Amino acid sequence: MGVDYYNILKVSRNASEDDVKKSYKRLAMKWHPDKNAVNTKEAEAKFKQISEAYDVLSDPHKRQIYDLYGEEGLISGFPAPNSTDRDAGVGRGNGFKFSPRDADDIFEEFFGGFDVGKGKISGGGGGGGGGGRLKKAAAMENKLPCTLEELYKGSRRKMQISRIVLDESGKPGTVEEVLSIHIKPGWKKGTKITFPEKGNHETGAAPGDLIFVIDEKPHKVFKRDGNDLIINQRISLLDALTGKTLNITTLDGRDLPLTLSDIVKPGHEVVIENEGMPISKEPGKNGKLRIKFDVKFPSRLSTDQKSDLRRVLGRTIG
Numbered sequence: 001m002g003v004d005y006y007n008i009l010k011v012s013r014n015a016s017e018d019d020v021k022k023s024y025k026r027l028a029m030k031w032h033p034d035k036n037a038v039n040t041k042e043a044e045a046k047f048k049q050i051s052e053a054y055d056v057l058s059d060p061h062k063r064q065i066y067d068l069y070g071e072e073g074l075i076s077g078f079p080a081p082n083s084t085d086r087d088a089g090v091g092r093g094n095g096f097k098f099s100p101r102d103a104d105d106i107f108e109e110f111f112g113g114f115d116v117g118k119g120k121i122s123g124g125g126g127g128g129g130g131g132g133r134l135k136k137a138a139a140m141e142n143k144l145p146c147t148l149e150e151l152y153k154g155s156r157r158k159m160q161i162s163r164i165v166l167d168e169s170g171k172p173g174t175v176e177e178v179l180s181i182h183i184k185p186g187w188k189k190g191t192k193i194t195f196p197e198k199g200n201h202e203t204g205a206a207p208g209d210l211i212f213v214i215d216e217k218p219h220k221v222f223k224r225d226g227n228d229l230i231i232n233q234r235i236s237l238l239d240a241l242t243g244k245t246l247n248i249t250t251l252d253g254r255d256l257p258l259t260l261s262d263i264v265k266p267g268h269e270v271v272i273e274n275e276g277m278p279i280s281k282e283p284g285k286n287g288k289l290r291i292k293f294d295v296k297f298p299s300r301l302s303t304d305q306k307s308d309l310r311r312v313l314g315r316t317i318g
Contacts, residue, residue, distance in 0.1 A: 002071035005053035013067070017058065024054040028107055030196050051103035137208030140199040144212040146183060148219040152251040152277060154185040161210065164200040172201070181212060186227070186280030189216040222251065227287030228276045232294060240264040240295045248291070250275065258291065268293045 006013050009023045031046040056062045056074065065073045140163070146155075159179050164172050181193055191214040199208030216224065223230045229251075235244060241263055248256040258270065269292050276287025301309070 003049075003053075005056050005066065005071075008049050008053040009057060011057070015057070020054065020057045024050060024058075028054075032107070048103050051106045052100045054106060055101045135204075136206045137200055137202040139209045139211050141211045141213055143215045144181070144183075144193070145215045145217050146187075147217050148222055148224065149251050150183055151187055151214075151216065152185060155183045157181040157183060159212070161198070163198065163210070165207075166201045166203065170203055179210075183214070184280055186278035187214055188280075189214055221249075224277060225290075226277075227279050229287065229289050231289070231291045233291050234294045234296055235260075235264065236296050237298060240293070248289075256289075264293050264295060266293070266295045 006015070009015075009020060009027065011019050011023050015023075027050045028047065031043050031050060033040055033043045033047055056066050062074065069076075144157070144159075157180070159181055160176060161179060162174055162176050165175050166172055177198075179195060179198070193212040193214070195210040195212075197207040198210035201207045221231060223232075231248065233246065235246075239260070243262075244260050246258045246260065248258060250256055256272070256275065258272075269290055272289040272291070274286045275289035279285045279287065
């Protein structure tokens with residue numbers, strides 16, 4: 001039979017139209033890509049499968065063909081028994097033409113105005129009377145401290161969590177679980193990673209979500225400013241006047257040489273393009289590396305040193 005739409009929607013083969021709608025509603029909200037920042041690709045694939053299953057099982061003609069011939073019958077264009085070409089949505093003499101509807105169109109039609117982030121439903125289309133506020137247990141939020149290196153290169157974390165679940169009798173108990181988190185390059189402090197329904201369970205409510213919030217640890221060399229990185233570089237007065245080659249080690253371990261050939265004044269700033277933090281929404285692009293110079297002046301000079309400086313630098317006579 002190929003794809004098992006009944007199994008995808010978690011319904012039996014004799015499920016009613018209302019059963020199909022209820023199951024789609026529950027699964028679509030669970031696997032909507034906007035609620036799955038960690039495993040977005042997996043969520044997109046499941047969301048598409050769920051929508052395709054609903055498209056087939058909610059349509060009497062498509063469901064009849066699927067029940068008789070399976071997925072191949074839909075793709076091959078087998079007509080439903082006792083149906084005309086017009087009833088089955090076919091072209092004259094061409095057989096049934098199955099073309100899955102767009103997953104987002106089904107979702108919008110089914111739920112009306114749905115705020116994925118807040119879990120609210122306003123209005124409702126063909127969703128079987130699902131208006132009002134979706135009741136869920138309160139979300140669990142935890143900080144996820146990350147080094148600047150992790151946020152620059154990206155990393156994977158294994159996090160052990162503990163949460164309250166209810167058994168079949170409604171009795172609460174504690175379970176432990178290890179979750180995998182993919183930290184993407186360029187993520188900023190405050191970025192939220194949501195695990196749907198991995199929070200605590202409460203009686204009479206859907207399981208709450210578990211949310212990790214990115215927190216940025218201080219770095220001993222670099223400071224982050226949006227997508228830019230800042231280094232406060234201190235150099236001697238001698239180097240500021242005569243020049244120097246600096247070697248900067250980047251967050252991914254590269255050596256970045258910087259030659260100072262001009263006189264460096266206090267407060268001078270050198271900007272290196274594309275050597276800042278990765279821009280998460282623009283893959284392949286980085287912010288700037290800004291190097292701010294602080295010139296260290298000597299605390300005292302001897303009479304001979306002052307004389308030498310006057311001789312070398314000259315005196316300006318008004």
